[in-house]
Amino acid sequence: MGDLTPTKALELHQKMWEIRLFELSASRLYKEGALPGFIHLSIGQEACAVGACLALESNDYITSTHRGHGHCLAKGASPNMMMAELAGKVTGYSKGRGGSMHIADVAVGVLGANGIVGQSAPLACGAAYTAQVKKTKQLALAFFGEGATGAGPVHEAMNIAAIWKLPVIFFCESNRYAELSPYDVHVSVPNVSVRASNYGFRGLTVDGSNVAEIYEAVSTAAADARGGNGPVFIEAKTHRWHGHYEGDPMTYLRPADRDTENRVDPIEQFEKLMAERLKIGDEAISAAKQTAAEIIDAAVEYALNSEDPSPGVMYEDVLA
Amino acid sequence: MKTPTDQPALEKPLKYYSAVTRAFREEMRRDENVVLLGEDVGPSGGIFAQTRGLHKEFGPDRVRDTPIAEAGFTSLAIGAAMTGLRPIVEIGFEDFLTACMDPIVNQAAKLRYMLGGQVKVPVTLYTFGSGGVNAGPQHSQSLSAWFSHIPGLKVIQPSSARDTLGLLKSAIRDDNFVLCLLCKSLVGSKELVDIDNDDFLIPLGRSEVKRVGQHVTVVAIGAMVRRAIEAAETLYLEGIDAEIIDPRTLSPLDIRTILSSLEKTKRLLIVHEAMSPCGIGAEIIAKVIEHNHKLLASPPVRLTPPFAPSPFSPGLEDLYLPNQDSISETLRNMVPENERL
Numbered sequence: 001m002g003d004l005t006p007t008k009a010l011e012l013h014q015k016m017w018e019i020r021l022f023e024l025s026a027s028r029l030y031k032e033g034a035l036p037g038f039i040h041l042s043i044g045q046e047a048c049a050v051g052a053c054l055a056l057e058s059n060d061y062i063t064s065t066h067r068g069h070g071h072c073l074a075k076g077a078s079p080n081m082m083m084a085e086l087a088g089k090v091t092g093y094s095k096g097r098g099g100s101m102h103i104a105d106v107a108v109g110v111l112g113a114n115g116i117v118g119q120s121a122p123l124a125c126g127a128a129y130t131a132q133v134k135k136t137k138q139l140a141l142a143f144f145g146e147g148a149t150g151a152g153p154v155h156e157a158m159n160i161a162a163i164w165k166l167p168v169i170f171f172c173e174s175n176r177y178a179e180l181s182p183y184d185v186h187v188s189v190p191n192v193s194v195r196a197s198n199y200g201f202r203g204l205t206v207d208g209s210n211v212a213e214i215y216e217a218v219s220t221a222a223a224d225a226r227g228g229n230g231p232v233f234i235e236a237k238t239h240r241w242h243g244h245y246e247g248d249p250m251t252y253l254r255p256a257d258r259d260t261e262n263r264v265d266p267i268e269q270f271e272k273l274m275a276e277r278l279k280i281g282d283e284a285i286s287a288a289k290q291t292a293a294e295i296i297d298a299a300v301e302y303a304l305n306s307e308d309p310s311p312g313v314m315y316e317d318v319l320a
Numbered sequence: 321m322k323t324p325t326d327q328p329a330l331e332k333p334l335k336y337y338s339a340v341t342r343a344f345r346e347e348m349r350r351d352e353n354v355v356l357l358g359e360d361v362g363p364s365g366g367i368f369a370q371t372r373g374l375h376k377e378f379g380p381d382r383v384r385d386t387p388i389a390e391a392g393f394t395s396l397a398i399g400a401a402m403t404g405l406r407p408i409v410e411i412g413f414e415d416f417l418t419a420c421m422d423p424i425v426n427q428a429a430k431l432r433y434m435l436g437g438q439v440k441v442p443v444t445l446y447t448f449g450s451g452g453v454n455a456g457p458q459h460s461q462s463l464s465a466w467f468s469h470i471p472g473l474k475v476i477q478p479s480s481a482r483d484t485l486g487l488l489k490s491a492i493r494d495d496n497f498v499l500c501l502l503c504k505s506l507v508g509s510k511e512l513v514d515i516d517n518d519d520f521l522i523p524l525g526r527s528e529v530k531r532v533g534q535h536v537t538v539v540a541i542g543a544m545v546r547r548a549i550e551a552a553e554t555l556y557l558e559g560i561d562a563e564i565i566d567p568r569t570l571s572p573l574d575i576r577t578i579l580s581s582l583e584k585t586k587r588l589l590i591v592h593e594a595m596s597p598c599g600i601g602a603e604i605i606a607k608v609i610e611h612n613h614k615l616l617a618s619p620p621v622r623l624t625p626p627f628a629p630s631p632f633s634p635g636l637e638d639l640y641l642p643n644q645d646s647i648s649e650t651l652r653n654m655v656p657e658n659e660r661l
Contacts, residue, residue: 061403094436102434111402112435116426122392123427126399133355133381133405140399153422156392163387317437318471320495 004212006278010288012054012211013274016046016267017292019070022079023242025300026069026086026100030246034304035086039100042070044241047266048173049074051214051236052141055222061109061127061140063120066101067173067240068113071143076108079299089306095316096309111140118151120144121170125157128166128225139167139225141218146235147178147186149195158231162199165230169221170196172233173208175240180252196233208238209266212273239263329514336506339481339513340370340446343488344408346518348378351406354492355382357393358410367412368448368507390419397443398428398497406442408492414449414501415461428497429472444491444498450542450593451630451641452505460504460630460637462542462594467499468571468603474498474524475571479545481511483568486522494524501570503543503593525569527577533563535655536587539578539604540564544591544642551647559660560651562589570600575607579615582608586617587654591642596624623650 004012023041030039042049049070053062056075064071072082077093085092086100093103104112111127114120124142131138148154149172161168172193178186189195196203202224206217214236221232241263243250256262274280334342348354356374362385365372375383386393390411397407411417417424428441451460467475474496478484484502491498514520530545531552540548545566552562563581567573582588588608590601601622608615623642631637 063399092436093438094434098434098436104435104438106402106435106438111399111439112431114427116422119395119422119427122395122423123399123402125392126396126401127403128399129396130400130403130405133400153391153395156387156389157396159387160389160392160396164384317433319474320432320440320442 004215004278006280009274009278009280010284012050012215013267013270013285014288014292015050015054015074016211016270017289018079018295019046019049019073020267021292021296022069022073022083022299025296026083027242027246029300036088037099038245039086040067040245041242042067042240044239044263044266045173045175045208046070047211047214047270048171048208048236048238051211052143052171052218055215055218056141057138059109060138061111061124063111063124063127063140063142064113065117065120065143065145066113066115067145068103068143069100072103072105072110072113075110077103077105077110079295080302083299083303084306087303087306088308089303090309090313091302091306095313097313118144118148118153121148121154121157124168125161125166128161128168129164131167132164137226139169139222141169141171143171143173145178146172146174146183146192149192150186158195158199158233161231162201165228167225168231169218169225170231170233171218172235173238174235175238176257177240177244177252179244180248182252182254191235193233193235201231201233203233203235205235205237208236209264209269211266211270330516331512332515333510334481334485334513336481336484336509337368337370339484340488340502341372341374343485343492344371344374345377347489347492348374348382353404353406354408355384355400355405356408356410357384357386357397359386359388359412361385361410366410371410390416391423394420394445395423395427398423398431398441401441401443402431402439406492409443409445411445411447413459414447414463415458417447417463424467424473424497424499425470429470433472440495441497442495444488444500446488446500446502448504448507449501450503450505451637452543454632454634454637455504456632457629462501462592464501464541464570464594465599468573468600472497473571474569475501476524476569477501477503477542478568479503479506479542479566481509482513483522485513486520487524487568490521490524498524501542505543522568525572525574527565527567527574529563529577529581530566531562531564533561533585535561535585535659536589536651537563537565537578537581537585538647538651539588539590540566541570541592541600544593547642547644548591548647551644551651554644555648555651560655561661562651573603575604578604579608579611582615586615588616588620589623589650589654590620591623591647593625593641595627596622597627599624618654621650621654623647
């Protein structure tokens with residue numbers, strides 16, 4: 001648990017519940033027909049988003065992916081505006097023009113989820129380059145999955161980041177499946193973090209279900225990056241519980257992954273640690289979960305009661 | 321503005337490639353957020369000497385050589401633009417834009433829209449395109465129409481040193497992603513430019529009438545502008561008086577200048593190096609017909625290379641590109657003898 005304080009632990013814990021409940025609500029609303037289009041959920045991966053984002057400063061940047069709800073929530077985006085965007089409402093972050101895959105809140109450092117796999121990496125390098133030129137001591141963290149590590153832009157970004165010693169963290173949520181195919185269709189090595197060594201920087205693999213371990217790894221990497229030592233690659237081995245998209249029949253699941261009994265629930269596991277190691281009582285743990293539930297229920301309420309965008313919204317912000 | 325009002329501006333010849341350097345130098349001095357990224361933009365000064373001296377003056381933070389990774393550093397520039405810098409990006413040859421289509425089309429053009437207007441993407445991406453220097457099929461293309469088809473981008477194509485200076489400076493000050501398609505065949509061309517005015521700006525989105533005439537409107541783009549003007553000067557001796565319009569900005573396209581010229585001439589020729597199908601010429605003709613299908617007295621004509629890749633061999637490339645002779649011949653066919661001067 002490193003030097004995790006009970007206060008910080010409760011913060012991590014509540015944020016994980018916010019994500020879990022946001023995603024479960026989105027899943028339900030999608031089935032009910034209240035959310036249009038496609039959504040990609042991160043249930044089972046909450047420790048990654050929370051451990052990584054809570055180790056950053058509020059003015060640090062993240063770039064995210066099509067599976068980005070957790071990242072945005074963890075970095076401080078508003079659940080109300082996020083759920084409203086998922087519902088295509090004018091009160092959403094993109095006024096209903098972007099949807100689930102394009103949530104951003106630049107004021108809290110979220111430079112956007114992104115619908116193109118792999119682009120989070122070079123975009124984050126751009127934010128890191130700004131920090132380097134302006135000497136702000138900020139850093140940027142790029143989320144992506146193991147599937148993206150087969151894409152050119154990720155490698156181009158790693159190479160540039162290494163040459164320029166950019167303050168950037170490449171955070172790979174290695175969640176066993178990319179789109180509709182398992183890890184070994186996409187990656188040739190057991191741990192994709194070894195890619196970093198070829199570019200001359202540090203790569204490590206951590207338990208993606210252990211929020212404390214992720215928090216510590218990202219904190220250390222952030223200190224490195226801020227110190228001018230260049231990028232770090234962190235691979236978090238995690239588990240995508242739902243399909244690639246909601247409604248995905250997951251016919252491709254391997255037998256070991258069909259048995260849900262084998263799954264580690266990152267939240268349950270952390271609650272045990274909180275009780276046993278940090279001596280946090282049941283009441284505090286339940287209260288945090290209850291607070292999260294109230295926040296997310298309010299977000300659903302907000303989204304469903306919001307207005308659809310007026311036709312004019314379609315023409316705004318095409319150019320600055 | 322340093323230009324004195326009580327005496328004429330001092331003008332000196334400026335080369336097309338030096339206009340690039342001058343635009344960058346002036347804008348980098350003016351705004352410390354302007355940075356320059358690309359392959360060999362640093363100490364080497366670039367393949368056409370277009371960035372010579374900038375690395376020395378502004379240092380490695382603001383003038384930075386990149387590895388050969390067009391997709392990576394273009395996307396990086398977009399991320400930098402979203403967080404407060406105003407990057408200029410060089411892609412050596414226009415053909416290499418295919419290696420960074422995603423950052424341009426899916427990121428730069430759409431981020432402001434997708435992100436609810438929270439960000440601006442002030443990037444100027446310039447590249448050397450078009451043909452005329454025997455560079456072969458992968459180093460001679462003019463891909464302007466592709467990008468003019470994408471909302472969220474601006475596209476400029478300067479046809480002279482003066483326009484390069486004024487348009488590039490406006491592009492760098494613009495808060496959008498501006499793609500500047502330079503013409504390789506014009507790199508060494510010269511034009512008189514005011515040497516004292518470091519605020520010489522040409523607004524984006526405005527065509528220029530390069531030559532006034534009465535019989536036919538010639539819309540020429542990029543390196544075709546000079547060839548059209550040369551053709552017009554010769555044809556004037558034969559009694560054909562052509563008006564030459566250079567759109568300068570291809571997106572957003574200033575159609576009004578073209579329409580008002582056509583009110584006078586009633587005849588339209590379009591000359592560009594880009595392919596004809598689904599091209600800028602097709603778009604101009606469509607807009608003219610949509611405006612008034614009776615405006616033209618004769619069918620509009622497009623003069624472009626044939627629908628084939630650009631050939632390498634000098635004789636073949638000469639045949640491939642429109643030139644003064646083919647422009648003249650087309651115009652002779654368009655303007656009946658009894659209507660000439």
